[in-house]
Amino acid sequence: MNDKKDEKVKRIVKWQVTNEESGLLLREYLKDTKGFSRRIIKAIKFQSGSLLVNGECATVRRVLHENDIVEVVFPKEHRGSFMRAEPVCLNIVYEDDDVLVIDKMAGMATIPSIHHTKGTLANGILYHYEKNQIDFTVHIVTRLDRDTSGLVLVAKHRLSHSILAMDQKQGKIERRYQAIVSGHLQEKQGRIDAPIARNPASIIERRVDISGKRAITHYHVLEETNSDSLLHIRLETGRTHQIRVHFSHLGHPLVGDELYGGKTDVLHRQALHCVSLSFIHPITKEKHTFTSKLPADMQKLLPAK
16 A cells, blocks of 8 residues: 555545543544444445554454554445546635535536436546546535535545534534525515425425425525625525525525526526535544635626625
8 A cells, every 4th residue: 555546546544543542442433533434434344445553454343552553444435327527617626635625606416317417516526536546436515406506515535424424414514605586675684494395296396384394594685786685694404495495485586596486587597606615624623614706697686896
């Protein structure tokens, strides 16, 4: 594993055991201090990965001591059947060995599907990986709808994904959005608490329904035009189409959002952009915050400044 090319192909993480961690079993160390799930440890053991202590192969029952060097070599990851590496224009805002932050343009699906097999964010990421000899699949942490633009967080390997997915469930990943909705809201700042469920008449559409899962959206008005309002939005929960459904339910659908009753004469996609993304790095534990400007197609709906 000293060959530099091999180090690019197989992801290696390395730590030094502290005095406080001395006496832990390797299994406990990985799970309790580094965020490994049982599933990841099992994959390392049975899918050609490696666990090493001081350069020697070790079992999960190995007792650790202060200053021991723990190394984990992750096995090769398998890619889904729809995944195809494809040269797609990516606006990479940040990249290191563990995560990617990408500013996604509107009109680009995040992951491929039967209806969108080409030109997706995931296809572009795979091409980027192959070009740079990164032998992993795509782990999307914060997915955006095809016609929503803005910042997307991607985990490069399964450990990052496991940790970030748990952080997301616990509300530790913060996203802020800006949206342009039709009309003027009576309350210029508010909290929408309305459950969201699938619309039984559609495989795509959602609606506010008492049978659905709880969904909470916070907003405040940033600016008003003669006919529309620019909102700053924070999600307390992350339901599918949550912002679009909630404001349509209030009678103020997003401009351009044909699915939920928005006007499409001035914009042909929902006027929704992820402007801010904050997260704790899964490996270094440092906080990262990134911002993105409102795209031109949304800016043109607002008064020139």
